[in-house]
Amino acid sequence: MAKYKVKIIRDKCIGAASCVGIAPKVYQLDDKNIAVLVDEAGDTPENILLGAQSCPTNAIEIYDAETNEKIWPKE
Amino acid sequence: MNSKYHVLTIELVKPGTIEFLAGQYISIDIGDGARRSYSIASAPAKNYAIDLCVDVDGNGKGMTYLKNLKPGDEIKFLAPLGRFILEQEKKLLFVATGCGITPLKSMIFDLLEEKKDQREIWLYWGLRYAEEMFWEEEFRELTEFYPNFKFRLVLSKPPEKWPLASGHVTDEIKMMQLGSEWGVYICGNAGVLEDTKKIMTEKDVQEKQVHFEKFS
Numbered sequence: 001m002a003k004y005k006v007k008i009i010r011d012k013c014i015g016a017a018s019c020v021g022i023a024p025k026v027y028q029l030d031d032k033n034i035a036v037l038v039d040e041a042g043d044t045p046e047n048i049l050l051g052a053q054s055c056p057t058n059a060i061e062i063y064d065a066e067t068n069e070k071i072w073p074k075e
Numbered sequence: 076m077n078s079k080y081h082v083l084t085i086e087l088v089k090p091g092t093i094e095f096l097a098g099q100y101i102s103i104d105i106g107d108g109a110r111r112s113y114s115i116a117s118a119p120a121k122n123y124a125i126d127l128c129v130d131v132d133g134n135g136k137g138m139t140y141l142k143n144l145k146p147g148d149e150i151k152f153l154a155p156l157g158r159f160i161l162e163q164e165k166k167l168l169f170v171a172t173g174c175g176i177t178p179l180k181s182m183i184f185d186l187l188e189e190k191k192d193q194r195e196i197w198l199y200w201g202l203r204y205a206e207e208m209f210w211e212e213e214f215r216e217l218t219e220f221y222p223n224f225k226f227r228l229v230l231s232k233p234p235e236k237w238p239l240a241s242g243h244v245t246d247e248i249k250m251m252q253l254g255s256e257w258g259v260y261i262c263g264n265a266g267v268l269e270d271t272k273k274i275m276t277e278k279d280v281q282e283k284q285v286h287f288e289k290f291s
Contacts, residue, residue: 014289016112018102018156054102054153056112056290074108 002041004048004071005063010034012059019051019060027051027060035059076209079132080174082116083141085125085150092122095155097185098178098260098288101125102153103137111137112156114178114262114291118185125154128177128291159288161186164258167194168251170244170271172201172263177291179262180210187221197225197251201244201267203232245270253278261287 006026015033019026025042027035035055043051052060052072062072076082087093100114117126129141144150161167161182169179179198186192202208214226233241240247245267253259257280261271268287275285 015158016100016156016288017158018100018153021156021158022153050153053110054156056100056102056157072108 002065003045004040005065005068006037006040006048006052007061007063008035008037009059009061012057013055014057014059016056018054018056022054023047023051077207079130079207080209081129081131081142082209083127083129083144084117085127085152087123087125088149093125093154094122095119096160097181098159098161099155099157100159100178100288100290101127102156103140104151105137105140109136110153111140112290113137114157114159114181114288115155116177116180118181118189120185120189128174128180130174157288159260159262159286161260162258162284162286164284165194165256166258167196168248168253168257168259169196169198170248170259170261170263170267171199172244172267173203173207174291175261175263175267175288176200176210177262178288179260180213182260183214183217183224187217187224193223195223195225196221197227199227199229199244199247201229201231201263203230205230205234205237243267245274248274251278253280255279255281255284257284259285261285262291265289 013035023043026048028038030036052062058073100112102110102112105111113127115125116128131142171179217224218226229240229244261268
């Protein structure tokens with residue numbers, strides 16, 4: 001079971017693609033240059049979280065898969 | 076630099092150098108589980124440090140964090156990030172307002188000083204007041220050494236008898252002869268971004284040749 005649940009807030013995405021650079025098997029951009037989730041367990045939990053943390057608009061939210069606690073963003 | 080814009084130089088410790096593409100940004104850990112993104116102002120050739128430009132006119136978390144840094148403080152950041160980078164168009168137009176100049180400065184200095192690029196390159200940079208001006212000398216010097224580079228600084232609230240361009244950058248761009256051979260790189264406020272994109276459509280610059288970054 002994946003450690004994290006990933007939620008992409010597409011309205012916030014500006015297509016900077018930093019998430020894709022860090023975890024390309026998890027995040028990709030679609031034909032509108034907006035992030036999409038490819039595989040929630042496609043990389044290590046550390047890289048999945050780092051991909052979310054690198055987003056300049058906090059367009060990726062990370063939740064604990066077991067407890068549903070919001071891990072990122074913290075603010 | 077002045078009361079609105081500060082330029083910060085971050086010397087790299089571990090690792091001691093970085094490879095990046097002009098136009099990319101870094102994501103700084105500002106503490107309390109928060110991060111902020113800042114474009115890199117320096118050109119990739121300067122690989123031992125990174126210059127940033129920060130608008131300190133406000134009280135945002137990122138700005139407060141950076142403003143309070145003292146010489147010698149250590150920070151952590153992720154880099155390089157982003158894909159606001161140069162493509163292969165035949166002529167280049169750069170459009171910035173305020174701190175939006177940051178990634179464009181990296182691109183322009185990389186093109187001219189490192190790559191000796193011969194393409195026609197125009198920069199329009201909008202600021203509000205004369206007191207906010209910075210880096211203008213550096214860009215003016217480039218125009219002296221590189222005849223293919225044209226620079227226009229536009230003040231929206233100029234002092235009386237201001238001899239140079241005033242108004243909005245978009246008013247100036249409307250008067251340019253542009254076309255399908257141009258690549259346009261925009262970084263600045265949302266209004267300028269949307270207006271410039273609209274002007275480019277009217278001037279037959281294809282959408283895929285209009286590149287923009289929504290933060291700096």
